[in-house]
Amino acid sequence: MRTLIQGILLAAVAAAAVTAPPLQAAEQVFFSFDDHSIPLQHNLKLTLVPVTKHPDNPVLRRGPAGAPDHGHAVLYGTVLKEGDTFRMWYLGMHETENKSGQAAGWWRPMCYAESKDGVHWTKPELGLYEFNGSKKNNICLIESDLYSLTRVNDFLSVMHDPEDPDPSRRYKCAYIAHQPFEDVKGGRSKIGPNEKRWGAFVCATSADGLTWKVVGDRPANAGGERFEVSGLYKFGDFYYGTGQLLSPWVSRADGSDVGRVMLAYRSPDFVTWSKAKAFSMARPGQLANPPAKGQQMHMGAGLWNRGNVMVGLHGMWQDAEAKPPKGESWNYGVRIDLGLCVSNNGIHFREPVAGFPMIARGKEGEAWDDIGILQGHAFVNEGDKTMIWYSHWDTGGKLKTMEIGLGTLRRDGFGYVSNQVAENEAEFITTTFTGGKVSLNVDGVTADAPLTVQLLDHLDQPIEGYEVKVTKNGLHEAVGFAKPLPAGKKVALRVVFPAGSGAKVYAVYVE
Known part of the structure; x- marks a missing residue:
């Protein structure tokens, strides 16, 4: 069975490696909520659109007693689509030590699932790792000379890197291992x-995403401070590992204490990582004076690389209103929703609308996801939808319905801009770009109230012969200029909404 599954997957991976687009996509996306890509606006308002939860949630449930994901199945992990297959890496949970020498804390094995539609998932018998006396399970194999580096204790992030010339490194991952100090x-x-254990930032590589080899003989943060890594991506010339810490390991700019915030380390080669770190993001209330009570940012963000911009969802942690009752978990009463974040340099992130829940926890006591929402690196554009997977976290420690759900949006429909004062004209100007074909993700346009799109030079002057009316709606509606854009010249777009317009612009695309 192992030979058959491995052969099929390796063949699919090999094909994907040949046909997959480069990480830095040819298409630039100027999202409506990205005020760096669309910096100049007049009489426009931004409306974010919350995710619609799938009626069959949770779509991936924990396994039966004795399965590696019986404790929970959580998307401390990633979903990618390769060819016609959705691939999911998630974490199960085993509550007892599996071998002597395991570091303190639950072992959360890296588990694997597949789907053809993103809704109905199978857990293939990979035959890679013996668990409870059998290799008939969906546990991925992680190999290292140092056993404690192979034990995933928390968050997992997987990326496909088809541009790597070494086929054995075309899948990369990062995760937390709670190493004993003597192993570091x-x-x-x-x-x-x-503490009795150390938050190790561990990297590994793979040819197929199933059998992994730890990079080196030590964590990426060896010689530095503990780090709870939760994200991994390549942006520009660097790989980035993002995650969370709180005081005393990190502080506000003036040295004062801060709760959980997102930090970033970087590496040019996925082997050597910076000792210095970037303060990537905090929730606005954390930086206020005095800070907003109980407001923190949980586990950085689940991120999606769109080539010229990073978008994602971050955990909007709110402390419990009172101390936990005696005998309850230390974080009993914590509640978490997910908010939108964006970055244009891969390092510094921001919230387009502070405190807006893109995925809100369900109604208390009634929904399966009513306590805390966990973000994953799990975004796929499929047809006319953007699919987003997420998990539930029972902060009370009872492991209640800690499983994986699905939400959807209009394709790239995280939010839109529209006329703020309806009876007045509105407009925006994009940042500059060079060459390419232009299209809009737009709704609400009519023939009687079209959008006007002008091409501007780098000094905001209209370029003669480049003005068109957009009268049709669509996810990728072409802007039909009469001639190609000037080659090699920096240009920008002005998009004008007429008075009385009901148009909603979600994104501008430049191919």
């Missing part, structure tokens, strides 16, 4: 409390 080659910083 290269030492660690003395900042922070004297």
Whole structure:
């Protein structure tokens, strides 16, 4: 069985490696909520659109007793679509030590699932790892000379890197391992409390996404501070590992304490990582004076690389209103929704609308996802929809319905701009770009109230012969200029909404 499954997957991976587009996509996306890509606006308002939850949620459930994901099945992980197959890497949970030498904390094995529609999932018997006396399970194999580096304890992020010339490195992942201090080659910083385990930022590579080899003999953050990595992507010339920390390992700019915030490390080669880190994002209330009570950012963000921009969902943590009752979990009463974030440099992220829940937890006591929502790196554009997978976290520690759900949006429909004062004209101007074909993700346009699209030079002056009316709606409605854009010249777009327009512009695309 293992030979058959491995052969099929390796063949699919090989084909994907040949046909997959480069990571830095040929298409630039100027989202309506991205005020760096669309910096100049007049009489426009931004409306974010919350995700619609699938009626069959949760779409991937935990396994039966004895399965590696019986404790829970959570999208501390990733969903990618390759060819006609959705591939999911997620974490199960095993509550007891599987071998001598395991670091403290639950072992959360890297599990694998597949789907043809993103809704109905199968858990193939990979035959790679013996669990409860059998290899008939969906656990991926992680290999290293140091056993504690192979034990995933928390968040997992997988990326496909088809541009890597080494086929054995075309899948990359990062995860947290709670290593014993004595296992940390290269030492660690003395900042922070004297814990019994260390938050290790571990990297691994794979040819097929199923059998993994740890990079090197130590964590990426060896010699530095603990780090709870939760994200991995390539942007420009660097790989980035993002995740969370809180004081005393990180502070606000003035040195004062801060709760959970997102940090980023980077590497040019996926082997050597920066010791210095970037303060990537905090929720606005965390940086206020005084800080908003109980507001934190949970586990950085689940991220989607769109070539010229990073978009994602971050955990909007809110502390419990009171201390946990005696005998309850330390984070009993914590509630988490997911908010939208965006970055134009792969390092610094921001919320387009502070505090807006793109995926809100369900109604208390009634919904399967009513306590805390967990983000994954799980975004796929499929047909006319953007599909987003997420998980539920029972912060009370009872593992209640900790499974995986699906939400959808209009394709790239996270939000739109429209006339703020309906009876007045409105407009926006994009950042500059060079060459290419232009199209709009737009709705609400009519023949009687079309959008006017002008091409501007780098000094905002209209270029003669480049003005058209857009009268049709669509997810990728072409802007039909009469001639190709000027080659090699920096240009921008002005999009004008007439008075009384009901148009909604979700995104501008430049191919």
